[in-house]
Amino acid sequence: MPEEMVKKETTSCNCPGKESKPLRRVVTILVMILVIMVVGAGCSREAENGGSQMDNGGQTQSDEEVNNGGQTYSDDAPSFTPETYPRVDGSTVTIPISEALAARLMDMSPEEVRPYILHNKTHQAYVNLIDKNTDLIFVTAPSEEELALAKAAGVEFEIIPVVSEAFVFLVNADNPIAGLTPAELQNIYTGKITNWSEVGGRDLDIIPYQRPVNSGSQTGFLDMVMSGLTPDGAVLKPMDPPMEQVVAEMGMLIDAVASFENGEGAIGYSYYYFVMDMWGAENIKLLEVDGIAPTPESITSGAYPYTTAYYAVMRSDEPEDSPARQVVSWLLSDGGQTLAEETGYVRIK
Secondary structure, eight states, X not given: OOHHHHHHHHHHOOOTTOOOHHHXXXXXXXXXXXXXXXXXXXXXXXXXXXOOEEOTTSOEEOTTEEEETTEEEETTSOOOOTTTSOOEXXXXXXXXXXXXXXXXXXTOOHHHHGGGBOOOOHHHHHHHHHTTSOSEEEESOOOHHHHHHHHHTTOOEEEEEEEEEEEEEEEETTOOOOEEOHHHHXXXXXXXXXXXXXXXXXXXXXXXXXXXXXXXXXXXIIIIISTTOSTTOOOOOOOXXXXXXXXXXXXXXXXXXXXXXXXXXXXXXXXXXXXXXXXXXTTEEEOEETTBOOOHHHHHHTOSTTEEEEEEEEETTOOTTOHHHHHHHHHTSHHHHHHHHHTTOEEOO
């Protein structure tokens, strides 16, 4: 074959590695698209599987942590169904935390758990616990009568503070008095002070409202305000008020103090959470005690004089690792305390 023909064929050969520039660009683009698709699919699978992420401290965030309303809770919390959740009872003022807790641990809405959260008020809740008709109650501290009932039944209470609280005094918003001292409060409720002018107010008769015996707020009133007033340290009995000044429901007491008919004369008491979050504080104001106003900060620090708590109460023979104990344990964790705070309560720690 002539040499010229061989050279011509070699020159016109379309051999591998000799692609045109447009073809190489097309191949490169296709490869890049393929890489992006593979990487994207991997990220998607990781997200679907709740893959671990690094937090700012370089620690991995557990697959079992979830975000709820901007707050992160650890899912090492116990998980329950309505059938395995402990029987819970309690006072009126602890209904919101009880519902929020059950909703969190049963992965249901507060509305869905409501049929399983039956709060029969403070005294009946203690009676139900003594009679073994409930496993766990969220309440204020027991009264002397409730302690006596438990002792007679051979039941010992295990009482655990779970959220901070304050016992507060409230007056009509038109009352110019900003605060009272513990001694002035005691003297008002024993009948030694009967007119607001005696404590720097206007010339008006004081109308002191009380709650029934064995209600949570009446027990708190006797324990925190009226205790230690006698030489032997016993609780000094407050004066017996007219029946119309003994109010069955805390909300009714607040309404009575706020009412136009009572004007500036009324004074009553309740718990901080109930006034501020459950009932509302329209047309009333909370009094300072010894110059300190009840606020979340003064309650947590204990600076406010009448600081107390809401308690989880069980029978002391409640088995270890029982559902009731698991619920209380989680409520005391950081996740549980954050939940309590979001519900409007003041954290215990």
